[in-house]
Amino acid sequence: MTTLINSESLSQKNKSFIQQLQDISNQFSELEKSNQMKAQLIAKWMEETPLDFFNELRDRQPIFAAPSFIIVTRYADVMEVFNNDEIFTIDIFKDKVLRDIGPFLLSMNNSPEYERQKSILRLAFPREDANNFHKIVVEESHKLLEKIAASETFDLVSQYARLLPALAIRRYLGLEEISPEKIVQWTRPLFRDVFANIPNDPQVKQEAAAAHDEAAPLIDNLIARRHEYLKKNPQQPAITVLDRLLTMQAIPATYMSDREISNCLLGFFMGTIDLTAIAIIKAVVDLLKRPTILAAAIEAAKQQSDEAIAAYVWEALRFNPPGTGLFRLCKQDYTLAGGTERETHIKAGTLIYSASLAAMHDPAHIDRPTEFRVGRPQQSYLFFESGIHTCFGKYFSLVQIPLAVKVLLPLGKLEIAGKMTKDRGFPESLPIKVVKSVK
Ligand code: HEM
Secondary structure, eight states, X not given: OOOOOOHHHHOOTTSOHHHHXXXXXXXXXXXXXHHHHHXXXXXXXXHHSHHHHHHHHHHHOSEEEOSSSEEEOSHHHHHHHHXXXXXXXXXXHHHHHHHHTOSOXXXXXSSHHHHHHHHHHHXXXXXXXXXXXXXXXXXXXXXXXXXXXXXXXXXHIIIIITHHHHHHHHHHHTOTTSOHHHHHHHHHHHHIIIIIOXXXXXXXXXXXXXXXXXXXXXXXXXXXXXXXXXXXXXXXXXXXHHHHHHHGGGSGGGOXXXXXXXXXXXXXXXXXXXXXXXXXXXXXXXXXXXXXXXXXXXHHHHTTOHHHHHHHXXXXXXXXXXXXXXXXXXXXXXXXXXXXXXXXXXXXXXXEXXXXXXXXXXXXXXXXXXXXXXXXXXXXXXXXXXXXXXXXXHHHHHHHXXXXXXXXXXXSEEEXXXXXXXXXXXXXXXXXXXXXXXX
């Protein structure tokens, strides 16, 4: 039987996190109950105070055995997990990607099939398009701001941060006929099921299935219509990802079936919206809490320097990143941090949480990690992971996220005007007041 425990009552603010867990062990002789209580507290800390919790683990127990997974917090160990994809696999969410999206990069470990798909996708979605994407983001963000600028208060989440990536990516992919609201609506249940449904909650699974069942036929239909259009207009230059993938079907080496193309397009939607939105929201909220730094960031935004504003945004996100780490499944027995004092034997089948947030604050990796310092080298930041599954949209996100903040900041003096509401951990709304008369 499951005992429900109020984790609030367990949390004792003046005690270290590790001490609180130790107290639970001392208090309860029944292992199952003790583990259940510890798991609840750890989940709460990972959600509410991840930086403090991970900092303590990194300093005191850098490879930490939580009741059902191991948390890795040192930069060197986090990188060892990410870069060792043969051992630390994405099998933890593979089946979910298969059922929610279909075979797609994120359902595959390192394999010839993975390389084939990624190579074709890279030709259709090349890094050099980041400049073109920049133009799209500028245009779409200004259109959104025109609507926002008319009122004194706007909702950062629903009127800007979630809509902007949907508008930008649908245009870049060549799926402009799909409404941004639909993209926003589908992608959250998909993302939640793939990345956050570790306990396999059937309701979350069902919501993702419903999103897939609505999205996939619509994308299939657009692909079929685009085939017809391209047949009638063979001279049409292929400038969208979809047009490129369809044109590339003529050559066996770059052929992907319509089904595969459709999966990848849905996968791109899923990968883009929530993480970009959360990054925009967290960067803005973090900067608004630091008045001196905010003033400098606004100045950078007004100077029109993308690079300057980006430095503020990435540093703000280092304290408050869109994701605090990633799960991996250990495929075979392995010794992590071999040859060090913290060397740990990990058994095949163990779930690992590789805490990139902790790594970005590891003094062995980053100089004076507690200081907010602009101009740190880009490798200080681990938002896009490392290793084979490094974010496919990294160079586009490096453009989009700072640009979204840059366009927003000069609107006026921004003030958080209410509490953020959430939908099971994901931001739903955050009112922002714009005071325009500030010099
Ligand atoms: C244009 C926007 C984006 C696109 C198209 C995109 C797409 C993708 C794709 C396709 C993958 C799978 C890559 C692979 O398996 O080889 C991926 C992975 C990843 N993306 Fe993105 N992404 C975008 C934005 C973001 C943002 C804003 C963040 C966070 C700041 C992010 C963080 C990640 C991470 C951490 C992974 C690794 C997931 C894992 O290995 O478990 N992405 N992305």
